[in-house]
Amino acid sequence: MRKFASLTGLAVVLALAGCGAPDERRAEDPLAAARALVPEDIRAAGKLTVASDLMFEPMEFVEGGEQKGFEVDLATAVADRLGLSLEFVQTAWEDLRPHVISGKADVVMSSMTDTAKRQEEVDFVDYLNVGSSIVVRADVSGVETLDDLCGHRVAVQAESIYQDLAESQAKRCPAGRPLRIVVAPDGKIAVLDGKAEAYLHDYPIAVVAAEKDATLKVVGEQIEAAPYGIAVAKERAGLRTAIQTVLFQLFRDGTYDELLKRWNITEGSLKTGAINGGA
Numbered sequence: 001m002r003k004f005a006s007l008t009g010l011a012v013v014l015a016l017a018g019c020g021a022p023d024e025r026r027a028e029d030p031l032a033a034a035r036a037l038v039p040e041d042i043r044a045a046g047k048l049t050v051a052s053d054l055m056f057e058p059m060e061f062v063e064g065g066e067q068k069g070f071e072v073d074l075a076t077a078v079a080d081r082l083g084l085s086l087e088f089v090q091t092a093w094e095d096l097r098p099h100v101i102s103g104k105a106d107v108v109m110s111s112m113t114d115t116a117k118r119q120e121e122v123d124f125v126d127y128l129n130v131g132s133s134i135v136v137r138a139d140v141s142g143v144e145t146l147d148d149l150c151g152h153r154v155a156v157q158a159e160s161i162y163q164d165l166a167e168s169q170a171k172r173c174p175a176g177r178p179l180r181i182v183v184a185p186d187g188k189i190a191v192l193d194g195k196a197e198a199y200l201h202d203y204p205i206a207v208v209a210a211e212k213d214a215t216l217k218v219v220g221e222q223i224e225a226a227p228y229g230i231a232v233a234k235e236r237a238g239l240r241t242a243i244q245t246v247l248f249q250l251f252r253d254g255t256y257d258e259l260l261k262r263w264n265i266t267e268g269s270l271k272t273g274a275i276n277g278g279a
Helices: 008-017 022-027 032-036 040-045 070-081 093-102 161-170 187-192 203-212 237-253 255-262
Strands: 047-052 060-063 066-068 085-090 122-137 153-156 180-183 198-202 216-233
Touching: 032 237, 040 047, 047 070, 047 093, 060 070, 070 085, 070 237, 070 255, 093 122, 093 216, 122 161, 122 187, 122 203, 122 237, 153 161, 153 187, 161 180, 161 198, 161 216, 187 198, 187 216, 198 203, 203 216, 216 237, 237 255
Parallel strands: 047 085, 153 180, 153 198
Antiparallel strands: 060 066, 122 198, 122 216
């Protein structure tokens, strides 16, 4: 069962915003207290730096030299409400969390699932609920579930939840039908190049990949839906709370729903804004 963390950070912001006379509160910018929580170095720079592996349409990708996707648009809205410009920095998947921990980036937004293991390194603010999917070559039959992957080569990204899923399933496969894991930067390319018969990826990304390439197809139901989170360094509690507060504003004013519709991922709506809500 997924656990949901308390929203005490939001309570702090609301308490700060509650100071002053009633008339003053009504006229006050509801996000002023959130902006005050943004770390001084970020305010001085005037921008929010986001580490992201910009490879996965419709979440974050580059098209015609332009950065696009649901997460790009959501990050833009968050930065704008905090009075900041936005810089997305292309970062290899394995370097995403290290860049935030070391201060090379302020946050990670890169289709990153909030898990208990990752919470040991960073904090997450949750904003989308997404399951994994199996993608196979269009000529592959008989694959619908994880059990059906036994006897096949399965491509996964290193240090991803897909690798965890594949390794767990491999232990359950019978000796005569081993699941062979192929670690690759892009599972889709591994399948198209004939290095694997299937790959695992997040449902919305898998659907777009199959829509754009008739040699691929998504099979079966979504697997183990879990929250995506904006990753923030643990010592930056102020930034974490500021982002959480802005997300709640985007939930209330309809911006979040508008972006979900724009990128056709309304089924992933998650309005908890939980801190470390993944299991």
